Amino acid sequence: MIKLLSFFARFYTPGKFILFLKTTGKKVHFLPKLLTIFYCMQxxxxxxxxxxxxxxxxGYVILPFDFVPDVIAGVGWLDDAAVLAAAMHFAGAYIKPEHWEKTNRILPFCRRSS
Structure with missing residues (x-):
């Protein structure tokens, strides 16, 4: 498990995350949760x-070549959403209201959906 986490974590850099948000983020419905776990991580x-x-x-979400490639219409983001849901579940005790507030400042149209 640690090796798998470490493998995907190496694909995360702040620059890659910002680029992902600029290029793909608008298309991703789970962007508020992604930003919230980013703030929790920080x-x-x-x-x-x-x-x-x-x-x-x-790292898994921003990596375009994962178990179900993101370019496959309709299902390409399902595995990313599942990984994100699992991360939200594990991090639930560490996600603070201030993390949601920061997300809401960046994405004012979203509401907390834990």
């Missing part, structure tokens, strides 16, 4: 192991 109170999980989840 929080100094989040344990290192949880940061690895969140970094791995973000």
């Amino acid at each position: 929080d100094q109170d989040t344990p290192k192991f949880m940061k690895l999980i969140l970094m791995g989840a973000i």
Whole structure:
């Protein structure tokens, strides 16, 4: 499990994440949750192991070539959504209201949907 997380975490960099948000983010319905776990990962109170999980989840989502390639219309984002849902579940205790507030400042049209 740690090796798999580490593998996907290496695809995460702040630059790649910003590029993903600029190019693909508008098309992704789970963007608010993705930003929320990003803010949780940046929080100094989040344990290192949880940061690895969140970094791995973000890395998996921004990687275009995963188990179900994102270019497949209709189903390409399903595996990404599942990975993100699992990360939200594991990180639930560490996601603070302020993480949702930061997301809502960036994406004012979204509402908390935990």
